[in-house]
Amino acid sequence: xxxxxxxxxxxxxxxxxxxxxxxxxxxxxxxxxxxxxxxxxxxxxxxxxxxxxxxxxxxxxxxxxxxxxxxxxxxxxxxxxxxxxxxxxxxxxxxxxxxxxxxxxxxxxxxxxxxxxxxxxxxxxxxxxxxxxxxxxxxxxxxxxxxxxxxxxxxxxxxxxxxxxxxxxxxxxxxxxxxxxxxxxxxxxxxxxxxxxxxxxxxxxxxxxxxxxxxxxxxxxxxxxxxxxxxxxxxxxxxxxxxxxxxxxxxxxxxxxxxxxxxxxx
Amino acid sequence: xxxxxxxxxxxxxxxxxxxxxxxxxxxxxxxxxxxxxxxxxxxxxxxxxxxxxxxxxxxxxxxxxxxxxxxxxxxxxxxxxxxxxxxxxxxxxxxxxxxxxxxxxxxxxxxxxxxxxxxxxxxxxxxxxxxxxxxxxxxxxxxxxxxxxxxxxxxxxxxxxxxxxxxxxxxxxxxxxxxxxxxxxxxxxxxxxxxxxxxxxxxxxxxxxxxxxxxxxxxxxxxxxxxxxxxxxxxxxxxxxxxxxxxxxxxxxxxxxxxxxxxxxxxxxxxxxxxxxxxxxxxxxxxxxxxxxxxxxxxxxxxxxxxxxxxxxxxxxxxxxxxxxxxxxxxxxxxxxxxxxxxxxxxx
Numbered sequence: 001x002x003x004x005x006x007x008x009x010x011x012x013x014x015x016x017x018x019x020x021x022x023x024x025x026x027x028x029x030x031x032x033x034x035x036x037x038x039x040x041x042x043x044x045x046x047x048x049x050x051x052x053x054x055x056x057x058x059x060x061x062x063x064x065x066x067x068x069x070x071x072x073x074x075x076x077x078x079x080x081x082x083x084x085x086x087x088x089x090x091x092x093x094x095x096x097x098x099x100x101x102x103x104x105x106x107x108x109x110x111x112x113x114x115x116x117x118x119x120x121x122x123x124x125x126x127x128x129x130x131x132x133x134x135x136x137x138x139x140x141x142x143x144x145x146x147x148x149x150x151x152x153x154x155x156x157x158x159x160x161x162x163x164x165x166x167x168x169x170x171x172x173x174x175x176x177x178x179x180x181x182x183x184x185x186x187x188x189x190x191x192x193x194x195x196x197x198x199x200x201x202x203x204x205x206x207x208x209x210x211x212x213x214x215x216x217x218x219x220x221x222x223x224x225x226x227x228x229x230x231x232x233x234x235x236x237x238x239x240x241x242x243x244x245x246x247x248x249x250x251x252x253x254x255x256x257x258x259x260x261x262x263x264x265x266x
Numbered sequence: 267x268x269x270x271x272x273x274x275x276x277x278x279x280x281x282x283x284x285x286x287x288x289x290x291x292x293x294x295x296x297x298x299x300x301x302x303x304x305x306x307x308x309x310x311x312x313x314x315x316x317x318x319x320x321x322x323x324x325x326x327x328x329x330x331x332x333x334x335x336x337x338x339x340x341x342x343x344x345x346x347x348x349x350x351x352x353x354x355x356x357x358x359x360x361x362x363x364x365x366x367x368x369x370x371x372x373x374x375x376x377x378x379x380x381x382x383x384x385x386x387x388x389x390x391x392x393x394x395x396x397x398x399x400x401x402x403x404x405x406x407x408x409x410x411x412x413x414x415x416x417x418x419x420x421x422x423x424x425x426x427x428x429x430x431x432x433x434x435x436x437x438x439x440x441x442x443x444x445x446x447x448x449x450x451x452x453x454x455x456x457x458x459x460x461x462x463x464x465x466x467x468x469x470x471x472x473x474x475x476x477x478x479x480x481x482x483x484x485x486x487x488x489x490x491x492x493x494x495x496x497x498x499x500x501x502x503x504x505x506x507x508x509x510x511x512x513x514x515x516x517x518x519x520x521x522x523x524x525x526x527x528x529x530x531x532x533x534x535x536x537x538x539x540x541x542x543x544x545x546x547x548x549x550x551x552x553x554x555x556x557x558x559x560x561x562x563x564x565x566x567x568x569x570x571x572x573x574x575x576x577x578x579x580x581x582x583x584x585x586x587x588x589x590x591x592x593x594x595x596x597x598x599x600x601x602x603x604x605x606x607x608x609x610x611x612x613x614x
Binding site (some may be wrong): 108 | 444454456457460461462464465467468471472474475476477478479480483489
């Protein structure tokens with residue numbers, strides 16, 4: 001039995017009278033790549049916001065590595081090694097790619113204020129180590145050539161990569177990726193899938209929200225399908241692909257052609 | 267390169283009293299210098315965290331009053347026969363106490379308003395400055411109210427056994443202000459280049475993302491507020507001991523506006539910005555005074571400000587740096603340093 005990293009237990013989120021998530025239960029095991037999919041408005045990003053402390057659930061609990069995340073602020077959750085990326089604003093636009101990654105390293109090598117201001121040896125060593133680590137990450141993510149360009153001037157696909165590098169800099173145990181390949185072309189997506197596998201092989205558990213079905217089918221160990229705020233299916237890609245409830249929810253009842261298309265992609 | 271320019275500027279400023287003997291101009295330089303220190307502290311908040319403190323003069327004024335009262339002493343009735351009596355301490359103690367107490371006020375204001383931020387911070391700081399002004403105006407037993415605190419002693423420095431120096435002349439005060447300004451500049455520079463500074467910049471650019479990588483918003487912003495207020499307090503203390511008389515007018519809103527103008531015209535978020543903006547707008551009235559009537563002076567002042575912001579919307583220093591291609595040079599140097607460090611490690 002694998003060790004559970006994240007478990008969502010009976011989570012519900014209501015915005016006034018609107019039910020964004022009605023009752024959500026699922027878990028992610030250590031070393032898994034799990035995808036959370038569902039039509040627009042199904043509550044995927046809301047679920048991410050609950051897991052990372054940006055939203056307080058109306059009911060239920062989120063457990064991460066055995067600890068209840070209730071009442072924890074986003075930065076405290078980040079301190080526990082649960083790091084997320086964002087759909088749209090994934091970078092610090094007015095800083096260079098290199099500085100972006102440096103900011104992601106914030107959690108590492110914190111030194112005292114006096115040490116930092118006076119430039120004492122420990123602060124210097126820590127700063128040097130952080131810079132080396134940032135350069136290494138920029139190279140690893142494949143953006144060495146753009147290291148000194150402002151992140152805001154990069155293409156969407158490249159910005160996504162910067163977002164991931166930033167998140168990795170924070171040394172996650174678990175990474176939540178919110179639509180990481182939107183805005184990427186096919187070849188970029190292909191490279192990104194390799195990257196996600198590489199990250200997993202470094203021992204990071206991954207949960208992702210994504211609309212790109214072929215990508216989801218190829219990268220995931222397990223898929224959780226959300227519709228109208230509840231989970232309608234859960235299982236390995238092959239099962240999900242054939243699940244009639246999923247096909248209906250995702251593609252609509254009269255979408256036989258599209259179903260065929262999905263089958264072809266898969 | 268950048269360091270050499272900074273050192274050359276410092277050397278130039280240090281040489282001024284040697285060739286400039288006109289006491290009127292030297293006086294203008296000293297008061298401008300004091301306001302530049304205030305503007306630098308404001309820049310730490312406005313330029314590096316994006317928070318606009320429109321009551322920044324409060325920290326300056328608190329510094330001035332704390333320092334003056336510490337060195338003058340006071341006897342304040344609290345209730346019935348109960349008095350708080352303070353015997354005069356040396357002015358230098360007032361200087362440090364001013365930094366501590368202003369910093370503490372910065373902490374309180376930061377704690378109160380940073381959980382909401384933005385427009386609320388602006389409003390809280392304005393209200394805070396107004397409240398402090400009213401206290402200074404009405405607590406006559408302590409502050410003398412509108413009668414002003416007078417005969418504030420000059421700052422004395424020295425060590426037991428080595429003799430003392432009373433910083434009474436303009437020549438002395440110029441160097442005192444220059445020294446405090448240089449230390450503040452150095453301190454802010456080190457701070458913004460450390461990971462604390464990166465956290466501030468991250469919060470300003472994309473708060474959600476910054477929080478998601480583990481940056482503590484309240485802690486980071488409060489730290490900036492404390493240091494900013496402390497430096498403003500130091501400037502206020504210098505002001506009190508140089509002018510040697512202070513009244514509640516030190517809390518005037520127009521002084522905050524002057525600091526904001528210095529920061530914005532020079533370039534917020536640039537270390538040298540408040541210095542450049544401060545020199546221009548601190549000395550402009552001095553040069554305009556002999557050549558035009560008062561009404562025309564203020565119109566010219568406004569026109570100069572508008573022209574600067576029109577031609578260089580980001581402020582003088584960032585715009586010039588971009589033109590000369592210096593802005594990027596810094597980043598490139600840092601990155602190449604890191605890369606060479608990495609190769610060094612691989613070789614080892």
